[in-house]
Amino acid sequence: MIKQFIKPARTGAVFLVTCLAASIACASDKTSYPDAAASDPAKLGWMVGAPPPPDRIVRFADGSYFQFPAMRWSVSNFRQLMPTTNVSRGLGAPVPLARALRTDIDALTFVPLGSKEPMTWEQSLAANYTDGIVVLHRGKIVYERYFGVLTPEGQHGAMSMTKSVVGTMGAMLVADGTLDANKKIAEYVPELAKSAFGNATLRQVLDMTTGLKYSEDYADPNAEVWKHAQAGNPLPKPKDYTGPQSYMEYLQTVEPEGEHGEAFAYKTVNTDVLGWVIARVTGRNVAQLLSEKIWQRIGAEQSAYFTVDSIGTPFAGGGLNTGLRDMARFGEMIRNNGQYLGKQIVPKAVVDDIRGGGDKAAFAKAGYDLLKGASYRDMWWVTHNADGAFMARGVYGQRTYIDPKAEMVIVRYASNPVASNSANDPVTIPAFEALAKQLMTHPD
Template identity: 40%
Template structure:
């Protein structure tokens, strides 16, 4: 029974598959304000108010507290901001009331406003920049602004960006076989796959992410990473580097179809660490956080032997996430520096095969492709996204010079629940700000 409960919770946390059938009505977020839940209050907290590594995914609303306290639940490694000055995040006119009143027709055919959208997607914190200036910053439902918040799969886009920069610098060959960098995968499903196929998630492996299946591979991945506790008699691998080599080849061929699989990013993280001879935390710190002039250290969650979760484990504050996104919108420039090469941004935003994307079954993202761990919309504005389960979001619209970052704790994990609303909301915001 415990395995089944963990499967339902953990699969919900990690899987970005097609929409849940007959999704129950989402509870009113006002009933679950962080500042009223009283979780982890008192010395010691009352038993029914305790959030642990074993229950933070099992019992909603525990995740509302956990998502900005993850280093208290799991081992972590600091992504240091260094000793340099904090960069200025320029401020424009406060347009919060105007933006929250912005109305649009949702995917359900009903008219709502931007405030309803944020409320309905369980936003914990939201920041919007336009023409390089902050015009909206809000911490919802009692979210403390100083707390780093887990990004879940937005982490993948950081890993993909770093890999693309290493390719630009000649430190990583996208056409090389994965096994050139990680020979430990010689007998795995990644044999014969290239680095680029891993970047685009078109390498075919025998790995599934299926809701509600207690035998799903994603649960095995979660226990290997330490996201979910393993039962005392669990016979599987309990570290990422033990687990990944055991994943077999899929029935198809490498490079044909896009299928979203978190373990591809864990392999990519392994490749990036080998190519750079640096940990992921060091790379983010040295190449991003320090030159960005971040306000606070970030951190990455770890498995039992200190391997970072390359596909899910980054935790950052809202304003620092906005600095990162604004740097990308500005072609890699921020804080008076060229932090990422403009060719890297161009490579990512060019997108990939939209026909290959259709194999993913993500009908709620029509016309998209997936390139180097980023979601490319191919819309008229050239907007692109980084996304994580439970509503984590980076949205960059180059045409309207807009950046939106959102941290969330939606009760349902799948992007199929929130993304249809996000697409409508971002289109309305773009039209309003043109």
């Protein structure tokens, strides 16, 4: 029921980036959509022409930008739709990623979960509405493809992969003693004292075990996610609107539900709170800090950007947009225990903490059928599989998948019509595991 995913004007960017695997509403979407070829945004010609044909114009204000298939154009063009802030790569020379392209990957076969028919890796790309995918093995690019309107020079919405980037920065501040994971959020941001976050610890926010009255059920017009979206929408509010005017104002209204520390519950607002804590203690917002601490130090070939609300707050829960290869550089740096280009960019202790994972029992309560035995730590998804793989996940199939044992990093940008990782996991999980196995058994 595509109507679940469409809300008229003024709902804003948050929608796109908050819906993720666990959402019941998302997971229940049984609509059949045009396939990747039929919905190819380049073939459909969105925003091409001077002017584009009326039925090929993608607008922010009327909400059409996140309707499928126009959404497939939007995810590579958020800055044309809304205000953004730069994540500068600095002014130095990019450091090219070495290339050792392999020809054995497209033909690789695997069996999707719940299926009996084998599928090839190449088929999996279209099945998952891939916009771009790059695979690093031992730091070299062994595979790279672009589809639709994404190019090497383009930038794609990382959506909820943003959370893992912001979580990493939060964990860095814990590691260097700037933040204490055991402290209550109210100690850092007194404005949140009366909200559900006030008596949650920073650790509970980092691992999303807070007890919050915050529904991401998009089918429910009264779900809190819509209020969050409307608060953060950079467009002027309707005249009769009396609610919160910014992400920060919204966060102060979140009410408690259940106990903190009991169960993993994937809720975007946790990352926005973390972003606020980071800004308060460092004097830099997450975009500025990401530039300074990471993006200027990994040889990035493009500056990245964050979408912002009407008072310039970067959307920490899902507003990051990057080049495909730059996200691969970030992933490779994490795979190398935070070391990259001869520098320790993220402390090894942070990567150890992420890889160690979070509370498996708390995670199990959230009921992710396809992620049994997994956990969530510092806003990363930790599989605890035999390879110790862990990942960042975005709502339309974006993924940064790090397999330490296979010395492999996969970054995929995608625009799957079904706003749920449960839609692509049955293909993605066995595909990525099959590739890891291939690289381990045939390393050259």
